[in-house]
Amino acid sequence: KVGAIAGPMFSAFGPAAIRDRLLNSEAKALITTPELNQRVNEAKEELPMLKYIILVGAKDNLKKGELSYESEINKASEAFNITWVNPEDYLYILYTSGTTGKPKGVTHVHNDMISHYITTKWVLDLRADDVYWCTADPGWVTGTVYGIWGPWLNGISQVVYSGRYDAEKWYSIIEKHKVTVWYTAPTALRMLMKAGDEIIKKYDLSSLRYICSVGEPLNPEVIRWGLGVYNLPIHDNWWQTETGSIMIANYPSLPIKPGSMGKPFPGICAKIIDAKGKELPSGKHGFLALKPGWPSMLRKIWRDRDKYNEYFRTSGWYATGDTAYMDDDGYFWFVGRADDVINTAGHRVGPFEVESALVEHEAIAEAGVIGKPDKERGEIIKAFVVLNQGHQSSDGLKKDIQEFIKKRLAAHAYPREIEFTQNVPKTRSGKIMRRVLKARDLGLPTGDLSTLEED
Structure with missing residues (x-):
């Protein structure tokens, strides 16, 4: 209503992720809580454009540039003058993570x-x-x-x-x-x-x-x-x-x-x-x-x-x-x-198709699938699986899972490698971070991890 551009952030972001977004957007004001503000303070020296930090639930011990949300509301007029904007004026910026570099706004x-x-x-x-x-x-x-x-x-x-x-x-x-x-x-x-x-x-x-x-x-x-x-x-x-x-x-x-x-x-x-x-x-x-x-x-x-x-x-x-x-x-x-599709021995296989088949196996709760470089096939399918309670990892279970996928999908679409894990890395919105699985498996840089769900 004031015509400003908004930019929401996850409350779980650490100082580096907060800094990257505030720095790129050149944000002048931030609304947060005293608890979350501790992370902002760690990056504040690198944020010259940030003039105001508006704290919800804090009235005392305010530092320079900090304002109490409640105090400002109490002082404000009951009449609010809306700033009229054009339909094409910017409304909000949302940052999404990429495989390399900083998140994009x-x-x-x-x-x-x-x-x-x-x-x-x-x-x-x-x-x-x-x-x-x-x-x-x-x-x-x-x-x-x-x-x-x-x-x-x-x-x-x-x-x-x-x-x-x-x-x-x-x-x-x-x-x-x-x-x-x-x-x-x-x-x-x-x-x-x-x-x-x-x-x-x-x-x-x-x-x-x-x-x-x-x-x-x-x-x-x-x-x-x-x-x-x-x-x-x-x-x-x-x-x-x-x-x-x-x-x-x-x-x-x-x-x-x-x-x-x-x-x-x-x-x-x-x-x-x-x-x-x-x-x-x-x-x-x-x-x-x-x-x-x-x-x-x-x-x-x-x-x-x-x-x-x-x-x-x-x-x-x-x-x-x-x-x-x-x-x-x-x-x-x-x-x-597009960058997740696996090309194994000339066959293009979508990881989601394999993941969907895997979680239909009675032993599997979650699954993430990647393409792993292979000299003979170009790539092979590798699956990372989280087991349901009551099931134990074993070579026998791996073979059973492989046969299960062969029958459900095709002979070329089964995971030639299976790794049992406690969790599959996901964003906080629930998307499987296959690039993180692949990078960890191959010992490569993981890129931006600011949206990674914490255990």
Whole structure:
């Protein structure tokens, strides 16, 4: 309302991650808490543009440049003069991590609100009497767009919870507040599945009428599980920080094909293209691309024009960086990030396809898959798996898993190497960080780790 550009950050960021974002954005003011401000202080000398630190919950012992949020509110006028802006004025910057270098500042404009409003209404199926809960952290784009702006624009009552994942706590929230629409992540759903069905029986979840997920592809096994325990289908959807709002979705009226991203939102032109920008027929794997021009499309990468231009290097298209295919019914299917696809002995294998098959094995709770260099095959498939309780790692189990994947997928698609691990590195939004798995396995630099979920 004051015309300033906002920039949310994860509360789990360390001093280096905070410094990188504040330095690149040249932020002049930061709103935080006294506890989190301790990390800011470690980087403050490197932030000459930062003039004000507004502390929520602090009234005493303020240092130079620090302000008490409560004190400033008490002194403020009851009348607020709104600054009128143009639709193309910058609204917010969200930083996304890359494989190398510093995180990039994806910049959006006020016109985004059009997309926020209509996608929240029609994809999440929100109605006037709903109680809505988006479990995403506000430091992640889903938490910003669909945890704040989308429901606000639609006038929806919503639940806000600041704690970490806990199956019993989450179910108790749904029961207590009678949540009707629940928007969460596949990782959270897999963790709930791992927690077991007996917990669910302790809570009344009958208020739920609609469940959506986002952040990474939703495994078919989770969809089948959700239908069994919640008696509701889980509607997956796809979008990116750069797209600013949901682009492809499984809508309330759309029959779900387990594992599919769904179909494009009205007005969104999505196609599968080859490296030269030629459209590919249904069933052919290629690059997922969007026709530019929708309201919430990124407008720039903050202070990096070259990086912005890379998104539009294929004439007439926005390059998502994802590989996918479209079936004969117009549903889109995620294959993997373009730089994640494994080429083993001439066969292109998407890691998500293998991961989805792996978690259908009774012993496996989570899985991450990478391509590992191999002299004979170019690359081999390597899987990192987290076991369910009651299962022990062994050579026999490895062989059983390999045979399981051969039968589920194909002889060329099974993991020739399997490593049992306690966890799979993920972002705080739940995406498997395959580049981190690969870098650690090969002894290479891991790149930016500021969005890595901490154990």
